[in-house]
Amino acid sequence: MTPPILSVRDLVVEIPTRNALLRPVDRVSFDIAAGEILGVVGESGAGKSMTGNAVIGLLDRPAHIASGEIWLKDKRIDGLKGEGLRKVRGKGIGMVFQDPLTSLNPLLPIGEQISETILEHLPVSKSEAEARALAALEEVGIPAAKARMGSYPHEFSGGMRQRVVIALALCAEPDLVIADEPTTALDVSVQAQIIALLKRLCRDRGTAVMLVTHDMGVIAETADRVAVMYAGRLAELGPVRDVLTAASHPYTAGLMGSTPLASKGLARLNQIPGSMPRLGALPTGCAFHPRCPKTQEKCRVDPAPPMQGRAACWYPMTVEEIA
Amino acid sequence: MLAFIIQRIFQSVVVLLLVGLVAFSMFRFVGDPIDNMLGQERTGADIERLRTQLGLDQPFPVQYAKFLTNAAQGNFGVSYRQGRPVSDILAERAPATLELAAVSGLFAMVLGVALGVFTAIRRDGFTSNAIMTVSLIGVSLPTFLIGILLIYLFSVELGWLPSFGRGETVQVGGWTTGFLTASGLKALILPAITLGLYQMTLIMRLVRSEMLEVLRADYIRFARARGLRDRSVYFRHALKNTLVPVITVTGLQLGAIIAFAIITETVFQWPGVGLLFINAIQFVDIPVMAAYLMLISVMFVGINLIVDLLYFAIDPRLRVDRVEAKA
Numbered sequence: 001m002t003p004p005i006l007s008v009r010d011l012v013v014e015i016p017t018r019n020a021l022l023r024p025v026d027r028v029s030f031d032i033a034a035g036e037i038l039g040v041v042g043e044s045g046a047g048k049s050m051t052g053n054a055v056i057g058l059l060d061r062p063a064h065i066a067s068g069e070i071w072l073k074d075k076r077i078d079g080l081k082g083e084g085l086r087k088v089r090g091k092g093i094g095m096v097f098q099d100p101l102t103s104l105n106p107l108l109p110i111g112e113q114i115s116e117t118i119l120e121h122l123p124v125s126k127s128e129a130e131a132r133a134l135a136a137l138e139e140v141g142i143p144a145a146k147a148r149m150g151s152y153p154h155e156f157s158g159g160m161r162q163r164v165v166i167a168l169a170l171c172a173e174p175d176l177v178i179a180d181e182p183t184t185a186l187d188v189s190v191q192a193q194i195i196a197l198l199k200r201l202c203r204d205r206g207t208a209v210m211l212v213t214h215d216m217g218v219i220a221e222t223a224d225r226v227a228v229m230y231a232g233r234l235a236e237l238g239p240v241r242d243v244l245t246a247a248s249h250p251y252t253a254g255l256m257g258s259t260p261l262a263s264k265g266l267a268r269l270n271q272i273p274g275s276m277p278r279l280g281a282l283p284t285g286c287a288f289h290p291r292c293p294k295t296q297e298k299c300r301v302d303p304a305p306p307m308q309g310r311a312a313c314w315y316p317m318t319v320e321e322i323a
Numbered sequence: 324m325l326a327f328i329i330q331r332i333f334q335s336v337v338v339l340l341l342v343g344l345v346a347f348s349m350f351r352f353v354g355d356p357i358d359n360m361l362g363q364e365r366t367g368a369d370i371e372r373l374r375t376q377l378g379l380d381q382p383f384p385v386q387y388a389k390f391l392t393n394a395a396q397g398n399f400g401v402s403y404r405q406g407r408p409v410s411d412i413l414a415e416r417a418p419a420t421l422e423l424a425a426v427s428g429l430f431a432m433v434l435g436v437a438l439g440v441f442t443a444i445r446r447d448g449f450t451s452n453a454i455m456t457v458s459l460i461g462v463s464l465p466t467f468l469i470g471i472l473l474i475y476l477f478s479v480e481l482g483w484l485p486s487f488g489r490g491e492t493v494q495v496g497g498w499t500t501g502f503l504t505a506s507g508l509k510a511l512i513l514p515a516i517t518l519g520l521y522q523m524t525l526i527m528r529l530v531r532s533e534m535l536e537v538l539r540a541d542y543i544r545f546a547r548a549r550g551l552r553d554r555s556v557y558f559r560h561a562l563k564n565t566l567v568p569v570i571t572v573t574g575l576q577l578g579a580i581i582a583f584a585i586i587t588e589t590v591f592q593w594p595g596v597g598l599l600f601i602n603a604i605q606f607v608d609i610p611v612m613a614a615y616l617m618l619i620s621v622m623f624v625g626i627n628l629i630v631d632l633l634y635f636a637i638d639p640r641l642r643v644d645r646v647e648a649k650a
């Protein structure tokens with residue numbers, strides 16, 4: 001097997017606050033191979049964005065990586081600073097944020113924003129950078145790209161702007177793209193197109209993708225593997241088909257249940273009772289135990305075990321329960 | 324966009340007409356120019372002759388219209404005190420004030436923006452905090468006090484810089500400049516700092532708070548995520564996005580610099596129009612006062628127009644024509 005593009009080992013992100021030391025990301029480990037798309041799901045506040053930001057070194061103080069390792073190919077990138085970090089961003093890892101309306105500088109033409117990124121990372125001349133910027137715009141499907149190079153962000157629709165953002169994320173040919181809810185802010189009608197575009201471009205280039213989303217439909221159609229997060233921890237990690245059709249962690253099972261997937265024949269609507277605990281008020285034992293239908297004494301006392309098979313759970317779902 | 328500019332120009336004209344009315348009213352209602360111009364020994368005939376000569380015997384609207392047409396041609400009549408055309412006196416005095424205002428405006432803008440950016444980038448640094456604390460003094464001390472303190476320190480104690488006047492000046496065309504001699508430049512330093520200090524701190528604090536705001540924006544995060552250099556992130560992406568509010572305030576403050584020059588010119592005995600105005604008030608020299616008022620308001624209005632035009636240059640979102648937007 002080829003070594004993974006991204007390898008995250010026991011990542012812990014901590015936020016010291018006046019009252020407590022919060023851990024929005026707690027001992028999270030996963031790999032992403034070249035050309036592979038890892039979907040990351042979980043309720044709001046589960047730590048998905050924190051994980052992605054930690055990987056690209058964009059944690060806002062006071063949040064910081066407390067322990068663990070992050071490897072991009074054969075280079076350790078956690079703890080990088082200054083120039084080293086800057087060279088990883090854009091060139092090693094591209095990022096797509098949630099809101100294309102605010103991701104682009106309103107005062108610079110889009111062509112300039114792309115070519116400045118290319119010039120920063122690739123050894124090319126100015127005119128070569130402009131030619132590549134144009135090619136990047138054409139690749140993401142901006143109509144009349146040549147004429148649009150000088151256009152400003154406000155002259156594009158939301159969907160078109162997200163295409164520009166994707167062009168920006170990919171223009172320096174990164175090995176990994178982190179897309180944090182890239183379609184949440186978009187019109188439903190263009191969401192599928194954007195996801196399909198991202199998928200096609202990354203497949204073509206063999207780019208690894210970390211795709212954060214709330215949309216199980218997107219995961220089902222796009223991702224190769226899926227990571228389920230709960231209260232800062234990885235609850236389940238496995239191939240999409242297995243996780244969607246035969247969840248191993250009771251939380252995943254509940255999550256699947258609460259996501260209507262009529263088209264997949266999975267339209268069971270058993271909402272998980274309660275809500276995810278705040279980081280400052282985590283219960284003892286497994287963080288999910290107060291909401292878990294399978295809770296036993298052990299779950300109340302002992303923290304959830306490390307990953308066993310696909311799930312980090314003392315009592316994973318059995319074959320009979322899934323059926 | 325064109326419609327907007329035309330509207331602004333129209334507004335400017337209205338403002339100038341109103342200021343003109345105020346300036347003109349001074350002729351009618353403040354003091355009696357005849358009293359001022361003729362000494363104690365005057366005859367009724369003298370008074371009458373002067374009245375007709377100054378046009379004071381005509382009805383109010385006629386006088387106002389005449390005042391406006393004259394003013395538009397730069398003709399503000401004859402100074403009561405010096406007996407010379409006001410326009411000549413102003414032309415003599417204006418270079419001193421304009422040079423002082425230009426230097427202190429430049430000082431306020433360059434240093435204000437630079438320090439504002441610096442204190443925003445190093446928001447928790449020791450130097451930043453020190454600058455912010457000291458700047459509070461700049462905002463709260465009155466101009467004349469700063470001037471006197473500077474004179475005390477640099478002229479009286481250290482003896483480095485002159486405490487009054489313009490130093491040697493050189494005549495270039497009709498313009499007397501202090502820029503070309505060492506003593507002229509030296510003489511500029513203290514008054515320029517005195518005049519520009521308040522505006523400098525104001526601009527600095529504004530740039531800082533705008534920068535802090537912009538640095539939190541998504542596109543700055545995205546610029547960082549793309550691996551752009553700090554220099555590019557701060558100056559190309561962040562600073563440019565703070566410019567619209569900064570230019571608004573800077574423009575107004577440049578107007579204020581010219582207006583506040585009165586105090587600085589008095590403290591430093593700077594032979595500009597501000598000092599001229601103060602002297603004119605003492606002698607109720609109405610034509611000079613009126614001309615000064617008109618001059619200042621033309622400058623304010625002009626600066627405001629330029630500021631409006633700069634908005635369009637900076638922000639492409641404003642350039643969308645209304646017609647186009649409707650279509």
Ligand SMILES: Nc1ncnc2c1ncn2[C@@H]1O[C@H](COP(=O)(O)OP(=O)(O)OP(=O)(O)O)[C@@H](O)[C@H]1O
Nearest residue numbers: 015022024043044045046047048049050051062279
């Ligand atoms: N400065 C902070 N102080 C305290 N807690 C914080 C701070 N920043 C983030 N958090 C917490 O960290 C946790 C993880 O946040 P994160 O943004 O990673 O969630 P997420 O999974 O991306 O959620 P969403 O789906 O809403 O984007 C949240 O519970 C959030 O409340």
Ligand SMILES: [Mg+2]
Nearest residue numbers: 048049050180
């Ligand atoms: Mg998030």
